[in-house]
Amino acid sequence: NYVDRQATGKPQASLVLEEGEVATVVLTPPDWGTLEGVVRRNGQPIRGAQVSARPAGDHRNGRAVVETDGSGRYRLAGLAPGPWTLSADEAGHGLPLEVDYRVTRGPHRLDFDLSIGRIEGRVTAAGSAQPLAGLMVRVRVDSSGRGRDRGRRSRPVQVQTQTDLGGRYALEGIPGGSFVVSVKAENHVDQEAKLDLPMDAVKTGFDFALVQGGRIQVRLGALAPTAGQQAWVVARSESGESSQWLEGAPFVEFKGLQPGTWTVMVFNMEGNQSSAPPVQVREGRTSEVDL
Numbered sequence: 001n002y003v004d005r006q007a008t009g010k011p012q013a014s015l016v017l018e019e020g021e022v023a024t025v026v027l028t029p030p031d032w033g034t035l036e037g038v039v040r041r042n043g044q045p046i047r048g049a050q051v052s053a054r055p056a057g058d059h060r061n062g063r064a065v066v067e068t069d070g071s072g073r074y075r076l077a078g079l080a081p082g083p084w085t086l087s088a089d090e091a092g093h094g095l096p097l098e099v100d101y102r103v104t105r106g107p108h109r110l111d112f113d114l115s116i117g118r119i120e121g122r123v124t125a126a127g128s129a130q131p132l133a134g135l136m137v138r139v140r141v142d143s144s145g146r147g148r149d150r151g152r153r154s155r156p157v158q159v160q161t162q163t164d165l166g167g168r169y170a171l172e173g174i175p176g177g178s179f180v181v182s183v184k185a186e187n188h189v190d191q192e193a194k195l196d197l198p199m200d201a202v203k204t205g206f207d208f209a210l211v212q213g214g215r216i217q218v219r220l221g222a223l224a225p226t227a228g229q230q231a232w233v234v235a236r237s238e239s240g241e242s243s244q245w246l247e248g249a250p251f252v253e254f255k256g257l258q259p260g261t262w263t264v265m266v267f268n269m270e271g272n273q274s275s276a277p278p279v280q281v282r283e284g285r286t287s288e289v290d291l
Contacts, residue, residue: 031105031106032077032078032079032080032081032105033079033080033081033103033104033105033106033107033108034075034076034077034078034079034106034107034108035053035075035076035077035079035086035101035103035107035108035109035110036073036074036075036076036107036108036109036110037073037074037109037110037111037112038068038071038072038073038074038111038112039051039068039072039074039088039090039111039112039114040072040111040112040113040114040115041090041093041113041114041115041116042115042200044072045068045070045071045072045073046068046072046090046114047068047069047070047071047072048067048068048090049067049068049072049074049088049089049090049112049114050065050066050067050068050087050088050089050090050091051065051066051067051068051074051076051086051087051088051112052064052065052066052086052087052089053076053079053084053085053086053087054084054085055080055082055083055084055085056082056083056084056085056100057083057085064076064078064079079103080103081103081104081105082102082103083100083101083102083103084100084101084102084103085098085099085100085101086098086099086100086101086110087099088112088114089114090114093114093116093173095139095141095159095173095174095175097112097113097114097175097177098141099112113175113176113199114175115175115176115199115200116172116173116174116175116200117174117175117176117197117198117199117200117201117202117203118170118171118172118174118201118202118203119139119170119171119174119179119181119195119197119202119203119206120168120169120170120171120202120203120204120205120206121137121168121169121181121204121205121206121207121208122163122166122167122168122169122207122208123135123137123163123167123169123183123185123207123208123209123210124167124207124208124209124210125188125209125210125212126209126210126211126212129209131163131165131166131167131168132163132167132185132188132210133163133164133165133166133167134162134163135162135163135167135183135184135185136160136161136162136183136184137160137161137162137163137169137171137181137182137183138159138160138181138182138184139159139160139171139174139179139180139181139182140179140180140182141177141178141179141180142177142178142179142180142194159171159172159173159174174197175199176197176198176199176200176201177196177197178194178195178196178197179194179195179196179197180192180193180194180195181193181194181195181206183208183210185210185256186255186256187212187213187255187256188210188211188212188213188256189210189211189212189213189256189257189258190256191208191210193206193208211258211259211283212283212284213255213256213257213258213259213281213283213284214257214258214259214281214282214283214284214285214286214287215253215254215255215256215257215281215285215286215287216235216253216254216257216262216264216279216281216286216287216288216289217251217252217253217286217287217288217289218233218235218251218252218253218254218264218266218288218289218290218291219250219251219288219289219290219291220233220246220250220251220252220266220291221250221290221291223266223268223272223273223274223291224246224249224250225246225247225248225249225268225269226248227248228247228248229247229248229268229269230245230246230247230268230269231245231246231247231266231267231268231269232244232245232246232266232267232268233245233246233252233264233265233266234264234265234266234267235254235257235262235263235264236262236263236265237257237258237260237261237262237263237281238260238261239258239260240258242254242257257281258281259281259282259283260280260281261278261279261280261281262278262279262280262281262287263275263276263278263279264276264279264289264291266291274291275291276289276290276291
């Protein structure tokens with residue numbers, strides 16, 4: 001049914017049956033496309049890898065999914081002519097590989113190489129070079145999807161790890177393509193950087209030096225939420241935005257803010273709002289705001 005909806009002509013027939021009658025219906029589908037190929041890693045076929053297809057840009061409807069056989073082969077039939085997004089993935093082995101592909105009528109061949117790479121680096125404090133342990137480091141597919149990634153799209157799937165006592169990290173299971181590596185730290189400014197990784201490559205020395213962030217402590221007056229109520233507190237600057245929902249409390253704190261000028265606003269459930277004059281946030285210091 002899913003593929004039928006994508007077809008230019010719907011293979012269907014209408015008929016009226018009398019009681020006890022037997023009817024034979026022959027449906028002739030449109031001339032769809034067929035896609036087949038082999039999924040490999042490091043030159044070896046992968047058994048049980050999942051290959052899926054969905055119309056390009058369609059994230060709401062379902063998708064067609066097949067598994068590779070013992071020779072790593074897959075076959076997807078009944079694809080309507082047009083742009084499709086194909087994905088190959090082996091569970092527990094890093095990020096999926098996504099490719100945009102235009103299907104025409106007839107057979108097509110598309111192989112996937114899931115050879116995976118590795119990203120290594122170190123996270124330290126800017127200025128002191130002190131290692132930062134226990135920080136979350138993540139890698140995700142670059143949403144710009146340009147160049148060698150062959151039309152890859154950003155997905156919620158990501159690989160993550162934590163820095164060790166020496167601030168070192170290693171992200172494994174990364175296929176070739178364009179990626180964004182990000183680091184989050186409670187008392188430091190979050191940082192991210194883009195990286196093009198060749199297939200089956202190891203990137204070392206991908207380091208981060210995090211600036212110590214500032215804090216804003218916000219005390220709410222008349223707009224403070226009472227028990228069972230909520231307020232939305234927002235801090236904004238040219239470098240970004242941070243927000244928190246506040247329930248039944250008159251106090252909130254923002255941490256790890258980029259040094260600079262910030263504006264704090266509060267919105268309650270009754271539609272009232274208030275903002276404070278701009279406040280200067282300094283590295284490693286706490287600024288106070290009353291609303």
